[in-house]
Amino acid sequence: MKKYVLLVLSMLSFASMAQKKKAATASPLEAEKQAMIGNLDKRFDEYAKISKQIWDYAELGYMEEKSSLLLQEQLKKEGFQVQAGIAGIPTAFVATYGAGKPVIGILGEYDALPGLAQEATPEIKPIPNQKGGHGCGHNLFGTASVAAAIEVKNWLQKSGKPGTVKIYGCPAEEGGSGKVYMVREGYFNDVDVVLHWHPSSANAADASTSLANKNAKFRFKGIASHAAAAPERGRSALDGVESMNYMINMMREHIPQDTRIHYVITKGGEAPNVVPAYAEVYYYARHKDRAILQSIWKRIENAAQGAALGTGTKVEWEVLGGVYNLLPNVTLATLVHQNMQKVGGVVYNEEEKKFAEKIAETLGEQKQDINNATKIKNFNDASESATSGGSTDVGDVSWVVPTVGLGTATWVPGSSAHSWQSTAASGMSIGQKGMIVAAKTLAITALDLLNDQATIDKAKAEWLEKRGGADFKYEALLGDRKPALDYRK
Numbered sequence: 393m394k395k396y397v398l399l400v401l402s403m404l405s406f407a408s409m410a411q412k413k414k415a416a417t418a419s420p421l422e423a424e425k426q427a428m429i430g431n432l433d434k435r436f437d438e439y440a441k442i443s444k445q446i447w448d449y450a451e452l453g454y455m456e457e458k459s460s461l462l463l464q465e466q467l468k469k470e471g472f473q474v475q476a477g478i479a480g481i482p483t484a485f486v487a488t489y490g491a492g493k494p495v496i497g498i499l500g501e502y503d504a505l506p507g508l509a510q511e512a513t514p515e516i517k518p519i520p521n522q523k524g525g526h527g528c529g530h531n532l533f534g535t536a537s538v539a540a541a542i543e544v545k546n547w548l549q550k551s552g553k554p555g556t557v558k559i560y561g562c563p564a565e566e567g568g569s570g571k572v573y574m575v576r577e578g579y580f581n582d583v584d585v586v587l588h589w590h591p592s593s594a595n596a597a598d599a600s601t602s603l604a605n606k607n608a609k610f611r612f613k614g615i616a617s618h619a620a621a622a623p624e625r626g627r628s629a630l631d632g633v634e635s636m637n638y639m640i641n642m643m644r645e646h647i648p649q650d651t652r653i654h655y656v657i658t659k660g661g662e663a664p665n666v667v668p669a670y671a672e673v674y675y676y677a678r679h680k681d682r683a684i685l686q687s688i689w690k691r692i693e694n695a696a697q698g699a700a701l702g703t704g705t706k707v708e709w710e711v712l713g714g715v716y717n718l719l720p721n722v723t724l725a726t727l728v729h730q731n732m733q734k735v736g737g738v739v740y741n742e743e744e745k746k747f748a749e750k751i752a753e754t755l756g757e758q759k760q761d762i763n764n765a766t767k768i769k770n771f772n773d774a775s776e777s778a779t780s781g782g783s784t785d786v787g788d789v790s791w792v793v794p795t796v797g798l799g800t801a802t803w804v805p806g807s808s809a810h811s812w813q814s815t816a817a818s819g820m821s822i823g824q825k826g827m828i829v830a831a832k833t834l835a836i837t838a839l840d841l842l843n844d845q846a847t848i849d850k851a852k853a854e855w856l857e858k859r860g861g862a863d864f865k866y867e868a869l870l871g872d873r874k875p876a877l878d879y880r881k
């Protein structure tokens with residue numbers, strides 16, 4: 393017994409010695425991290441200005457010309473090699489710095505949402521005559537990712553170590569599936585790990601999954617006629633749409649309950665006294681399991697055909713988007729969580745507190761303590777099986793490269809994405825502070841990975857296991873279609 397205690401004691405002291413040794417050898421890297429964090433603080437105003445400029449542009453998916461160019465200019469100025477207009481998308485780009493392995497990719501987005509033009513004020517105040525607004529904070533997303541990539545570049549330059557940083561300018565995340573085309577064209581093939589983040593109302597490393605999503609516009613063609621004088625000569629395209637919708641709504645009872653199907657009628661005819669010759673309905677279907685989604689999608693297509701047959705109309709459809717579910721990576725998310733704890737959350741000044749309190753008052757039951765912005769959420773592996781409810785084209789990236797993301801409190805705690813509240817915060821200092829938290833976390837995580845092949849290997853092993861089967865072959869859910877560059881026009 394005594395012997396055993398002694399053994400344990402000696403093991404403990406050995407362990408603590410090893411730990412001390414580890415702490416001592418780890419410190420130069422920690423110093424580098426602190427330097428990066430300090431640097432990003434110093435450049436706060438510069439990046440805030442860029443993000444505000446993109447917020448002002450508020451360009452919709454695939455039309456982000458000025459926003460994309462602004463970010464490209466920063467990267468060129470810093471010595472990145474910029475390749476623009478990739479994957480058949482004029483506003484997409486990849487900017488590269490460095491040489492050799494490992495290759496760290498960072499994703500950036502910059503598209504706005506239609507109908508969310510809102511001033512950066514704590515009360516609802518739409519901007520007249522502006523098409524879109526940054527209700528998902530992608531103005532911050534693109535800027536923080538560029539800021540992080542620049543820090544990583546500075547480190548590569550200074551240290552002279554091997555390694556490459558690639559920043560991806562990813563257009564049209566909101567329904568345009570921009571990244572899918574970049575994945576399909578092989579732009580991520582040589583990347584070891586991809587880092588991304590997303591504006592949020594809380595600070596958290598993310599190991600949750602998302603819903604695979606497929607969407608299409610179903611276009612019905614009928615025959616126009618006088619709706620009162622000669623209705624028998626007409627065939628209503630709107631009847632086609634309505635019959636399809638009716639069948640889908642019946643179908644809801646007979647599909648897995650965690651499926652999401654939603655539609656809007658985008659064209660329904662022009663006048664009640666003309667039998668509509670043309671009608672269009674825009675469908676989204678989502679499920680966390682891609683195979684289940686595909687089988688449900690087949691039934692949606694059948695419903696469209698059945699509706700056309702029954703109403704004497706014709707139907708065609710165009711798949712506009714399709715994205716994979718996210719493949720979470722706990723190895724990488726654990727690292728991100730540790731780094732976010734080093735960075736800390738978002739601390740408001742007096743003015744921001746007043747702004748946040750005012751916003752909080754508008755959040756109803758979702759109202760939270762605004763001090764939650766300072767906290768980092770606990771990380772737990774169990775969140776792996778949790779689904780965010782939304783979909784993202786980062787999903788496709790995560791099936792071809794081990795990928796990890798985080799959210800930061802760019803919005804007042806309790807705010808929802810795609811709301812006037814999130815648009816407002818994304819255009820002022822609260823959003824900008826959250827953006828810098830993200831930039832810091834991304835930069836120091838990249839630094840860790842550039843100095844730690846073992847973690848990359850571990851992340852890759854986890855990823856391979858989760859992806860399943862050595863015979864996995866990536867096939868885009870949207871098939872071989874070209875980017876739907878006019879989907880917002």
Ligand SMILES: [Zn+2]
Nearest residue numbers: 528530565590
């Ligand atoms: Zn978004």
